Amino acid sequence: MIASNNKKAQLHITETIAVLFIFFILVAFGLIFYARYQQTAVQEKQEQLLASRAMDTTVKALFLPELMCTKGQAEHEDNCVDLIKLNAATPTSSPPPSPEPTTPEPTPSKPLIQQKSHFQDNSDYYFQLFSYSNVTFIQVYPTSQQWQIYNKQKIKKSSDGKQIKDWTRKEPTYFTITLRDDLAGTTPQYRYGYVIVEAYS
């Protein structure tokens, strides 16, 4: 009788342990699933934020009072850049870039700051507007030309003291623009192009 009771108690303990074991396994599964879900959600949110920042930066670049085409006290011309002001802001321009690889390179092949534009010179102020991004105006007609007005990448120092990029994603946005040349003749001439804003994250 006593032996039978002992066996019953042992069975109870084993049963309890098994239930607890399964319970904790389920809890662990739940936690892992929740952590994975959170990770994905955070990643998605970051991507959304980057896309939104890229869009915001494009809008800011398109409506810069420093570059917009004005007409006295009248409303400014939408999506138009004053070429004289653009040249004044970016003293030297260059031909358009060669196609870049879609995935970012481990270290930037070009210097991180290429030309000193008005926006680059005053990057402490314009950082609030453009944050970590690359803003380039490109003319495609009648001739090809480009003006990189701002480029600031997140950088860090490697173990050997070199400056390397500290970003993993780049979100490019494009917008078509006209470039107004007031010095071309008696009436302004319009050229066509686009603006690329690459936001780094």
Next chain:
Amino acid sequence: MTFTKKAQLELGFNWIYMLVAGGVILLFFVGIVVKEKFKAEESLGQDLVRTMESLFTGAQVSEKTKNVIDIGGLADFTLYFDCEDQVTTYGLKETSARAENIVDPIFSPKELKATKMIAWSLPYNFPYKVADMLFITSSNTKYFLYSGITTDLFLKEFLKATGTEFNTQQLNSEKEYQTLDPGNNFQIRIVDFTGQLITPTKKTIPSNLQKFDNAKVSAIVFSGKNTFDYYQKQGTIWTKKTVLPLRVISLSDQRDAAKYAAIFAQDKEMYRCNMKKAFARMKYVTDIYQSKAKTVIDHYSQDKTKVDEFTKSTASGCLGYYTENEPNIQSSLDSLSNKLTGCLNDPTFTLCERLIDAADNVQKANQGLSEHGDCVALY
């Protein structure tokens, strides 16, 4: 006998065990719920701050349009705005949701607690476009406007421009002012265009406003067309918050963004701080215009040496507006740039008021260029 005791012990142990285990499990889930609730509130606050950041960007695109933002989810929170050393800080009180802005001039009450936030922007042209001034208010911030018997032109324009989205009411007589009904609003701003409704001698607060918290009742009194003082409620009387009248720093008569800014700004400090933000941007914009002027001058100087008589005479005429006439673009821009530097380093704001003449000279020179016809205008 022994078996019964054992059974009792086992039963008691099981119940205690179940209670402890159940309690721990319950506590675990309650903990998760509390944490999630806290996170959701924080996230809502952060979302609002981000929405506002996007709003400031959007305001530049859709200038002159009004955005009514539903912030009903945050009705229990107080949204605050502050500006110090040309940095605007805004966010939700008693939470970590906050952001800083050094670029956009943002004029608003110090605090908002409402279900709807209203944002509106106007371009600040001084004389060329400098920035977009952003005005923030709420559905429960009421503006009482008074211009006496004769309706002030600006008041008319203000009412038309703000439309039905803003919580405004025109007062037609002093009696209406004395008996005004503040309703169920969070804060009140009196706008006196006559300079006679509230004066250092007429400073009794209307009886219906006396129950309000001091910080929630304020007034702006225009003593001249473009000079004004701020007043704040202190018990049952108005206290003048400005020693000398402030000046609206602008040139335009219509849609005068700087005048609207004065009405929407909480006080002198907020007005000056945000105007300085606009002037800081203006310095950068002016640098570009100075470079543009130089390019155009070089262009006309080259044209002047050409054989073609028409080109020569056009270039000569245009150059006059840029370098020789009085006022001319080059010297006016240089003067404006110097005065801007002075203004930005002047904590008293006195030097900023001197910008008006310099900006007016640039405007006159540019008008001359536009009227001449064949010349490249500065802006």
